[in-house]
Amino acid sequence: MATRVRSYSKINLGLAIGAPRPDGFHGLSTLYQTVALHDEVSVTARRAGATRILIQSNDSRVPTDGRNTVCKMLTRALAELRVMAEVEVYIQKNLPIQGGMGAGSANAAAALIGLEKELGLALDEAVRLRIAAEVGSDVPLFLIGGAVLGSNRGEVVRAVPELTLAGEDSIHCVMAIPKVGVSTPQAFRDWDARYTDPDLHNSPVRDTLGELSRVFASIFGGTEMEIVESGASGIFADSSSGNGLNVSPEQSQGLGQFQGKSETSVDLAENSLLALVRTGIENDFEQVVFLQYPSLHAIKRQLMGSDSDVESKAIYAALSGSGSALFGLYRSEADAEAAQQRVQSADFGCKVQVFLTKTLPRESYWRDMIAE
Ligand SMILES: C[C@](O)(CO)[C@H](O)COP(=O)(O)OP(=O)(O)OC[C@H]1O[C@@H](n2ccc(N)nc2=O)[C@H](O)[C@@H]1O
Ligand SMILES: Nc1ncnc2c1ncn2[C@@H]1O[C@H](COP(=O)(O)OP(=O)(O)OP(=O)(O)O)[C@@H](O)[C@H]1O
Known part of the structure; x- marks a missing residue:
């Protein structure tokens, strides 16, 4: 067998x-x-x-x-x-x-x-x-x-504490998969062209790599790694995991305000996804892939939902890697189903499969x- x-x-x-x-x-x-x-x-x-x-x-x-x-x-x-x-x-x-x-x-x-x-x-x-x-x-x-x-080039990996939302580490996710294939090497080349070609280069060059690395360091810390056994595989784990998160006072305060609470450590352990999203994380590939495939941008907007319905809006929606798949993360199954409906009933000029799924914690x- x-x-x-x-x-x-x-x-x-x-x-x-x-x-x-x-x-x-x-x-x-x-x-x-x-x-x-x-x-x-x-x-x-x-x-x-x-x-x-x-x-x-x-x-x-x-x-x-x-x-x-x-x-x-x-x-x-x-x-x-x-x-x-x-x-x-x-x-x-x-x-x-x-x-x-x-x-x-x-x-x-x-x-x-x-x-x-x-x-x-x-x-x-x-x-x-x-x-x-x-x-x-x-x-x-x-x-x-x-x-x-x-x-590094994405291959240097480090386990960090699970992302949580309202204490849950398995978060409702909608995947939208358009019938479009995006070549990863081509997307990297498009990124280079955008930032080296003065005609295409509209905004000052930002060190997004440095910025995002600092955001991750502030959220997850930069602690030593140790090898531990887990499931079928030995993994590199963050030795500070346990309660897990190391967030600046400003972020803690922001999160506390968001939830109407002042406690920080418990809130952060329970809502690290919110803490992360509030730092303004972005996927750089969107800048080049959305230019070439505007329909993908339109799908992201539908996954995100309307500002007039803040309660059921996605916590976060983005392109995954270089695409073409997009995802949204939601507070509840009902919110995820509503997002699935929005994407399914819209016309993006290309076929889009939409799946309800959940994030999968390490265990x-x-x-x-x-x-x-
Ligand atoms: C876009 C992502 O999916 C984000 O998670 C990954 O970076 C892609 O990872 P992957 O598909 O495993 O990519 P690889 O098979 O290692 O590389 C494919 C090609 O993508 C480009 N590539 C990939 C990763 C990287 N950090 N820089 C690159 O420029 C290179 O042209 C490389 O030849
Ligand atoms: N096991 C495999 N499954 C699918 N494609 C494969 C496989 N092995 C090699 N390939 C080739 O790799 C290319 C990209 O494969 P893949 O589906 O992993 O892309 P991707 O989902 O964009 O991945 P990534 O998120 O790493 O960019 C395909 O065009 C295919 O020709």
């Missing part, structure tokens, strides 16, 4: 892009959050005299050769394990391709988990993170799950990953 692994997706809460680097990548600062929507990656593996990796998928757009993230990951993992094996993988695609939800990256992490389980072997945590980073900037986050800070991520 194959090991069936749920390959969950991610959204980005705030994403700042730095200058292009000599290696072709960009510095990046983001807060990844895993969500419950997922593909399913089924893995069968047995030791053999020679390695053979067979990949199949229900979606013909998924490459089944060495270009597949799963193939890249398994090749590296088997080499590190010093094992030869016949491996068969079936990728049941539910998530969009080029959707900005990290689906292909998550497939690679899921395949690694499945391979280890099938062979009864486990790689050292540092090795897993290293080969994950080689496969793609978005892969390491899926070896941690929950709320994860990403830096649930690992607990529910293996489908029985």
Whole structure:
């Protein structure tokens, strides 16, 4: 029987892009959050005299050769394990391709988990993170799950306390998935063009990378990391987690006012999403992707809701990664359903799928990953 692994997706809460680097990548600062929507990656593996990796998928757009993230990951993992094996993988695609939800990256992490389980072997945590980073900037986050800070080119990851809203760490989320694929490398190139071409460059260059990094540091602290075991994976965890949050007095006051309370530490532990959103986080990719696809901007507005109904408005809505998927986060299921309705009933000139889901904290991520 194959090991069936749920390959969950991610959204980005705030994403700042730095200058292009000599290696072709960009510095990046983001807060990844895993969500419950997922593909399913089924893995069968047995030791053999020679390695053979067979990949199949229900979606013909998924490459089944060495270009597949799963193939890249398994090749590296088997080499590190010093094992030869016949491996068969079936990728049941539910998530969009080029959707900005990290689906292909998550497939690679899921395949690694499945391979280890099938062979009864486990790689050292540092090795897993290293080969994950080689496969793609978005892969390491899926070896941690929950709320994860990403830096460098996105592959340096750090577990941070779960995002909370009214004490809950599983937050109602609406994903809107337009039938548009956005190429990530192209979106980075568009960003560069916008900020190097004087004709396109309308506003002074802002150090959004530095600004967002400082926001994250003020919210999550910059404490030492330690390796702890959690679920199926060892993870890097913030040693200050527990009550967890380290917020400036100004932010604490702002949040207290928002809630009509003066207590800060309890409020912050219970409402860290609000604290984060009130710092003004943004996704830099919106500046270039919305110019090219104005319909995506219109979808974001519908996800956000109207100022005349502040109570049911989204807490936050944004493009995920480089898109094309967008998401909204809500106080209640009813608010999320209302947002789903708004998006479904509007005409954006392109087909849009809309899903109700929830953010997936680290504990649930690992607990529910293996489908029985
Ligand atoms: C946009 C995000 O999804 C945000 O979470 C990620 O940054 C993308 O991560 P990913 O799909 O795993 O990207 P990779 O496979 O590592 O890189 C694909 C291409 O995107 C560009 N790229 C990616 C990440 C980064 N920090 N800077 C870049 O310029 C590079 O051209 C690279 O060749
Ligand atoms: N396992 C895979 N699933 C889907 N696409 C894959 C996979 N492996 C390689 N690819 C290729 O990678 C490209 C982008 O895949 P993916 O769906 O991960 O994009 P994405 O959702 O935009 O990811 P990100 O959020 O990391 O930008 C596709 O065009 C596809 O050709």
